[in-house]
Amino acid sequence: MGEELILGIDLGTTNSVVAVIRNGEPVVLGEGEDRLLPSVVGLGPDGALLVGAPARNQGVLAPDRTVRSIKRKIGQETKIQLGDQQYTPQEISAMILRTLRQRAEKHLHLPVRKAVITVPAFFDENQRQATREGGELAGLEVMRIINEPTAASLTYDPTPDRQERILVYDLGGGTFDVSIVSLEEGVVEVLASHGDTHLGGDDFDQLLLDHLCDEFAREHRLDPRDSLAARSRLLRAAEDAKKQLSFEPFVTLQEEFLLESNGKPLHLQREIARREYEELIEPLILKTLRCVDDVLDDAHVAANQLDKVVLVGGASRTPLVHRLLQEQLGQPLHFEVDPDLCVAMGAAIQGGLIAGMDVGRVLVDITPHTLGIQAIAELQGLPSVNAFSPVIERNTPLPATRTQVYHTSYDGQEAAEINVFQGEDPDVRHNQQIGRLMLEGLADAPMGKEILVRFRLDLDGLLHVTAAERATGLEQQARIENAMSRFREEEQAAARQRLAMAFGHVDEVEAEAEHAEAASQSAGEPLPDELRQAVHQAQALIARAEQLSAADQEADDDEMGELVNALRTAIAARSLEDIQDITAKLDDVIYYLEEF
């Protein structure tokens, strides 16, 4: 059995992940944060080999005994010094791959020998071959080397029944790639790929760090970047703050005893607003968007010809990325499969397909519609009170919590009305209102006072809305039950109405058939199948007859009218023979009237 298992391995620049197919679904091995193995190798103070988190943790203080980002060197004729030994990039990669294999064996309680490993689409033959060698050195039979964007696409639909063109936007810690993948009946092809091998979330951390240090240095005439310990502490804090800013509009960074000046400790406490952070990183995100344009040009595909836009890589969680990319492509984005784990899961799916398993797309609970509130903002270039401001985007995996900040719109505003809507239109009047909340008793203040609106959407579709005045903590809450299904029901009701308008009496026909069935059931005798079918057919024919007479006065034939009445009587009497007989006659009359 163990021989049949094929691991899916995402051998990343920053982190690596291993997954396998279980019960037809890809499962990432490990728990929580542990599922990401930092792609770092090192030697501990005692000379022991360290792989993953322990190696990463000692990296700042012992850079000469630590190797990171080996993926950037794979395929090169170079040697890496580690302790008193020299290693090839393949050997260092093999240490990471072997750790992943061991992790898998520990979880599965089985020996595993086979793997599919992913590489960036731009890797040349040399780099692919070296990756394969790394796998072999780790004791793995490398069944296939596949492209990362291909793996990501497979998680969304491994075997689509028609050709699909998917744009995969992959923003990781240190690299950015964007590719267009074509998927059709198991044939996968990367049509074009672009990117920047030195652009990613780490640059965002660095920008935030520099911003904080510049300010600190201006104030205290001491730069935290000059102290290795202070710098690394702040860098870690900046990364944490950055991640929180993906979900919250503000974050407070607090580092006590960061430095000392004349024997006095210096602390750093600083609130960062998402807006402020976004201004820092916007130029880098615009750079990725230029690559998106280039890849579309190269693949000769227009944005509206894409079947899907898929986000991959931890840094693709950045809200500004979502906003700008969606604006540029005019397409909904897909990020429901965890962007850190997506590539490994896709590699596992590929392994499953090679092993002849039946594997489907990765299923995740998501909100199928955007949830947001009514706000004053620009609508088609003009300020409007009907703008829809999203709080939780569509396709967000559940449970989800997001907070947005809004501002009062006039001086002395005493209350804020929070109207909750669901839908995709920038104008709330085209969306569905699902709830309302009043925050009353606001403190007297000039316009622009901050109001925080928090949405928490549970797995069961319960939406908790909280509105709070930031300065005073005044708060009001509401619960909206069945936020998702309610919309579906209302949508369905609207759809039924549209259908009824389009097809005339379809609804009544169904209703009558159901009525007949219900009547018979209440009499304790369910309709036999043959009778039920005959009734349905008869009802449909009556509807057609009525449509015909409504559309054309000439068709208002006496004979037809009589047959319709007779048929109704036969249905009421449950007479199968009569129903069939009259249905046949009515069918002839209708045929005649429709044809001639």
Ligand code: AMP
């Ligand atoms: P990867 O190389 O795909 O593992 O991506 C790692 C990068 O994603 C790092 O720069 C992380 O700081 C970043 N990242 C992870 N989670 C988030 C988040 N919630 N918001 C923004 N960036 C994130």
